Amino acid sequence: MDEHLMQRALALAAENVATGGGPFGAIVVKDGRMIGTGVNRVTAMHDPTAHAEVVAIRDACANLGTFQLDGCDLYTSCEPCPMCLGAIYWARPDRVFYAASRHDAASAGFDDALIYDEIGLEPSARRIPFVHAPVAGTLRPFEVWNANDAKTRY
Amino acid sequence: MDEHLMQRALALAAENVATGGGPFGAIVVKDGRMIGTGVNRVTAMHDPTAHAEVVAIRDACANLGTFQLDGCDLYTSCEPCPMCLGAIYWARPDRVFYAASRHDAASAGFDDALIYDEIGLEPSARRIPFVHAPVAGTLRPFEVWNANDAKTRY
Numbered sequence: 655m656d657e658h659l660m661q662r663a664l665a666l667a668a669e670n671v672a673t674g675g676g677p678f679g680a681i682v683v684k685d686g687r688m689i690g691t692g693v694n695r696v697t698a699m700h701d702p703t704a705h706a707e708v709v710a711i712r713d714a715c716a717n718l719g720t721f722q723l724d725g726c727d728l729y730t731s732c733e734p735c736p737m738c739l740g741a742i743y744w745a746r747p748d749r750v751f752y753a754a755s756r757h758d759a760a761s762a763g764f765d766d767a768l769i770y771d772e773i774g775l776e777p778s779a780r781r782i783p784f785v786h787a788p789v790a791g792t793l794r795p796f797e798v799w800n801a802n803d804a805k806t807r808y
Numbered sequence: 809m810d811e812h813l814m815q816r817a818l819a820l821a822a823e824n825v826a827t828g829g830g831p832f833g834a835i836v837v838k839d840g841r842m843i844g845t846g847v848n849r850v851t852a853m854h855d856p857t858a859h860a861e862v863v864a865i866r867d868a869c870a871n872l873g874t875f876q877l878d879g880c881d882l883y884t885s886c887e888p889c890p891m892c893l894g895a896i897y898w899a900r901p902d903r904v905f906y907a908a909s910r911h912d913a914a915s916a917g918f919d920d921a922l923i924y925d926e927i928g929l930e931p932s933a934r935r936i937p938f939v940h941a942p943v944a945g946t947l948r949p950f951e952v953w954n955a956n957d958a959k960t961r962y
Contacts (some may be wrong), residue, residue: 655941667949671956677949697960701866702875702898708857721856731949733938736927737894742936743923744856744891750938752931753946762950763961769897773890773927777906782896784887784904787809792907795821795831795885796916802825806851807917 655751659683659729664753666693667706667731674698677762678706680730682714682723682747689726690714706730707738711745721808723747732759735766736773744808809905813837813883818907820847821860821885828852831916834860834884836868836877836901843880844868860884861892865899875962877901886913889920890927898962 659681666679676694683689692709696702707730715721726747732754734742742750760767777784799805813835820833830848837843846863850856861884869875880901886908888896896904914921931938953959 655939657943660941660943661945664943664945664949668952671949671952671959674958674960676962677953679949696875696898696962700869700873700875702869702877702900702962703857703862703866703895705898712855712857715854715856719854721850721854723856731946733931733940735894735898736890737898738891739927739938740889740891740894740923741857743919743926744850744859744889746856747936750936751941752938753942754950755940755942758947758950762953765897769894770927772897773893773924777887782901782904784893784906785809786887786909787814787905788907788909789811789814789818791815791818792885793912795818795825795833796908796912798822798825799831799916804828805825806828808830808850808856 656683656729659688660731660751660753662688663729663731666691670694676706676764678731680706680710680728682710682726682728684714684718684723684726689717703737705735705738707734708741711741715745721745727751732756733766735759735764736769810837810883813842814905814907816842817883817885820845824848830860830918832860832885834864834882836864836880836882838868838872838877838880843871857891859889859892861888862895865895869899875899881905886910887920889913889918890923
């Protein structure tokens, strides 16, 4: 863990509040070099997915011209929420370092802990109901995918 | 559940494979009107977060000029992965309808089920290690946030 990089992520987070964003910052590093940064821009950009980690991952991937972050580390000012955790698993960096915990975030009024609790529930029992509604042709997209020899797996 | 809308989401998913994307499609509906659509563009856009649901949520929010989807329903061709579930919780639509299940997705080679398993593990025990690394000033971004009377909560 490079404390200097974590301090940079925390500085991004604090500075972001002054420009109307949430108190979160993240950095993607490869071979000791910062290749992506992100701050929370949910309200400013009208984008509920614009969390610091998602923004940093998108930035790093755009800079590298790839959809995978192997060989990279992610530094974030706070433990990733489930959305960001999922984004991290799809981007596949080597490691994640976080400063504040989900409980620190909850104390500051952010619902990450709630979503961690909800995710393990039966889909239909969640506060936002997830209704399984299979219809005729539900598996057709996967059949088309499996039959396509030109596909790029991810 | 409006089967016509689900068939539209499935059609978007199948069509997307032909243009180099993954077999997933999603639609956001408000008052019976489609206000956002999305397909999986991970590989085409070099963006591991460009899942159908995330793209549809971002599209709907951009069209509405808001970061919240209250009063909306989300139709998706497949059960949302943990990243998309998190995005849904932050966007807060009323309901989610999905056609294929996470197990159907796993059969087609998509790792959603793995991420659902990983999310409940201790952070340091995951395949991608999440390392809690508090440093001096870790809570400072939250202190700045709490002291900012002009903030927009989300």
